[in-house]
Amino acid sequence: MKLNILGCYAATPRSFTNPTSQVLEIKNELFLIDCGEGTQVQLRRNKIKFSRIKHVFISHLHGDHCYGLVGLISTFRLLNRETELHVYGPKGIKEIITIQLKLSNSWTNYPLYFHELSSKEPQLIFENEKLSVETIPLIHRIYTNGFLFKEKPGDRKLLINKAVEYNIDVSLYKSLKKGKDVTSESGELVRNHLVTAPPEPTKSYAYCSDTAFNQKMIPQISGATVLYHESTFLEDKAELAFPTKHSTAKEAAQIAKEAGVQKLILGHYSTRYSNINLFREEAAGIFPEVELADDGKVFVFE
Amino acid sequence: MKLNILGCYAATPRSFTNPTSQVLEIKNELFLIDCGEGTQVQLRRNKIKFSRIKHVFISHLHGDHCYGLVGLISTFRLLNRETELHVYGPKGIKEIITIQLKLSNSWTNYPLYFHELSSKEPQLIFENEKLSVETIPLIHRIYTNGFLFKEKPGDRKLLINKAVEYNIDVSLYKSLKKGKDVTSESGELVRNHLVTAPPEPTKSYAYCSDTAFNQKMIPQISGATVLYHESTFLEDKAELAFPTKHSTAKEAAQIAKEAGVQKLILGHYSTRYSNINLFREEAAGIFPEVELADDGKVFVFE
Numbered sequence: 001m002k003l004n005i006l007g008c009y010a011a012t013p014r015s016f017t018n019p020t021s022q023v024l025e026i027k028n029e030l031f032l033i034d035c036g037e038g039t040q041v042q043l044r045r046n047k048i049k050f051s052r053i054k055h056v057f058i059s060h061l062h063g064d065h066c067y068g069l070v071g072l073i074s075t076f077r078l079l080n081r082e083t084e085l086h087v088y089g090p091k092g093i094k095e096i097i098t099i100q101l102k103l104s105n106s107w108t109n110y111p112l113y114f115h116e117l118s119s120k121e122p123q124l125i126f127e128n129e130k131l132s133v134e135t136i137p138l139i140h141r142i143y144t145n146g147f148l149f150k151e152k153p154g155d156r157k158l159l160i161n162k163a164v165e166y167n168i169d170v171s172l173y174k175s176l177k178k179g180k181d182v183t184s185e186s187g188e189l190v191r192n193h194l195v196t197a198p199p200e201p202t203k204s205y206a207y208c209s210d211t212a213f214n215q216k217m218i219p220q221i222s223g224a225t226v227l228y229h230e231s232t233f234l235e236d237k238a239e240l241a242f243p244t245k246h247s248t249a250k251e252a253a254q255i256a257k258e259a260g261v262q263k264l265i266l267g268h269y270s271t272r273y274s275n276i277n278l279f280r281e282e283a284a285g286i287f288p289e290v291e292l293a294d295d296g297k298v299f300v301f302e
Numbered sequence: 303m304k305l306n307i308l309g310c311y312a313a314t315p316r317s318f319t320n321p322t323s324q325v326l327e328i329k330n331e332l333f334l335i336d337c338g339e340g341t342q343v344q345l346r347r348n349k350i351k352f353s354r355i356k357h358v359f360i361s362h363l364h365g366d367h368c369y370g371l372v373g374l375i376s377t378f379r380l381l382n383r384e385t386e387l388h389v390y391g392p393k394g395i396k397e398i399i400t401i402q403l404k405l406s407n408s409w410t411n412y413p414l415y416f417h418e419l420s421s422k423e424p425q426l427i428f429e430n431e432k433l434s435v436e437t438i439p440l441i442h443r444i445y446t447n448g449f450l451f452k453e454k455p456g457d458r459k460l461l462i463n464k465a466v467e468y469n470i471d472v473s474l475y476k477s478l479k480k481g482k483d484v485t486s487e488s489g490e491l492v493r494n495h496l497v498t499a500p501p502e503p504t505k506s507y508a509y510c511s512d513t514a515f516n517q518k519m520i521p522q523i524s525g526a527t528v529l530y531h532e533s534t535f536l537e538d539k540a541e542l543a544f545p546t547k548h549s550t551a552k553e554a555a556q557i558a559k560e561a562g563v564q565k566l567i568l569g570h571y572s573t574r575y576s577n578i579n580l581f582r583e584e585a586a587g588i589f590p591e592v593e594l595a596d597d598g599k600v601f602v603f604e
């Protein structure tokens with residue numbers, strides 16, 4: 001799992017900072033999460049191939065999380081994309097995009113599917129053989145979801161020396177990786193665990209932006225490998241966090257601690273702060289395994 | 303008159319080029335013309351004060367000319383703008399913007415007025431004591447207007463030595479500048495032309511992007527100080543210009559020549575060309591007074 005931060009600053013794009021967007025890579029598949037204005041340029045700058053993006057997840061319809069989507073969709077069209085694109089986001093997102101494509105007479109020449117969300121409960125919204133994605137209902141000024149990406153267990157690891165020792169035909173290795181017992185060439189039943197090791201532990205990524213302090217999400221994200229949690233403010237502006245339904249770095253750390261995640265990544269900093277290191281300092285007092293997102297930064301989840 | 307090019311490349315924003323947007327300054331008033339994605343960042347980079355922009359003119363609803371508008375409008379709101387904003391553009395632009403503001407529950411806290419255009423004839427769409435703006439109907443794949451900005455004549459220039467010589471009271475200087483005859487302190491009638499000189503010649507700016515070769519505009523833009531005319535292609539791709547309803551550099555030069563403008567500025571280059579100097583070379587064979595737009599470039603019209 002690899003996370004490429006394209007933008008992680010709140011509210012308005014500036015000369016050298018970008019609104020929210022990130023690319024999550026899981027087992028060679030790319031998932032675009034949020035798409036603020038300028039995301040397509042950030043994808044280019046970070047050398048991410050447009051054609052590899054097949055799924056876009058939009059948390060909510062505030063501009064700093066979605067104003068770049070129509071431009072990205074249009075650029076895909078101009079590049080003669082043929083691959084289908086799936087957009088998951090709040091009810092209304094289809095109307096926003098289609099009215100613009102209609103009025104510019106620029107329908108996509110590739111299949112474009114919208115998956116509109118309106119449930120206030122966690123929902124499984126995507127699943128394939130490698131992973132699943134569920135919504136994490138968040139508390140914000142408008143309808144907002146976070147997203148929980150969970151890997152599925154991979155194949156068991158074949159212990160090749162053991163397999164040779166037990167005299168197992170190569171054609172059965174695939175069955176071994178799938179966890180099945182097999183029969184050796186000499187006719188003996190070989191129990192799977194004797195010739196394989198367990199698969200890599202699965203990883204998970206919880207994306208929670210934008211949200212007020214929300215303990216309701218804790219059971220769902222419990223034990224996640226990485227939690228990205230917004231921290232628009234420091235505690236010095238805690239009085240702004242509540243009415244705007246954002247969080248402070250301390251609150252984000254509190255959620256990480258209570259959920260027992262392995263690592264916390266902070267982002268969605270208000271542009272009023274010139275030194276983002278203060279966010280790490282504030283959070284580390286409560287949850288030491290904290291890192292700071294920044295535009296262009298790449299995190300590899302070990 | 304001063305023209306600040308924020309972006310002048312066709313189709314998609316790239317790492318180091320921007321879609322169409324420009325700021326025209328006339329007698330201390332700023333007019334934003336087109337607003338591709340990323341325009342608000344280009345405004346910041348070019349140190350143009352957001353609050354000075356009160357009028358935005360959108361030529362057409364293709365994304366590279368308007369996808370930055372909703373972001374700019376939203377940022378104005380976040381910056382607690384109070385000044386009113388007027389948007390002039392094709393019918394539909396109001397719907398595009400308002401659906402997004404509605405779904406994000408982010409109505410502007412400043413007055414936002416839409417002036418939707420649908421006429422296929424030139425129309426006077428803005429006028430104050432300093433200038434007027436009319437549409438220039440263009441030929442493109444969807445409904446598109448260029449814009450003709452025309453200064454109104456300023457005050458006559460007071461010849462201060464002459465005014466003293468004719469013994470005219472200072473309180474009458476304003477009347478002199480307005481072209482009126484006055485009475486001197488000794489009771490004589492003083493003809494205006496004896497103590498003033500004519501005002502500066504007025505300037506005009508014709509913005510024509512996007513458009514196919516369109517001689518119909520020539521009478522309207524005849525004698526303009528500056529013509530900005532799109533040149534998406536060179537003649538080597540003339541076969542693409544016609545079906546996409548764009549122009550070549552040669553065609554832009556032909557329009558400039560026939561209209562007898564003082565200067566031609568080329569822009570809206572297809573990103574397939576890596577050397578934009580070829581556009582100037584192609585146009586200069588027909589119209590020598592040609593310059594190239596480029597992102598961040600400023601033209602002062604003498």
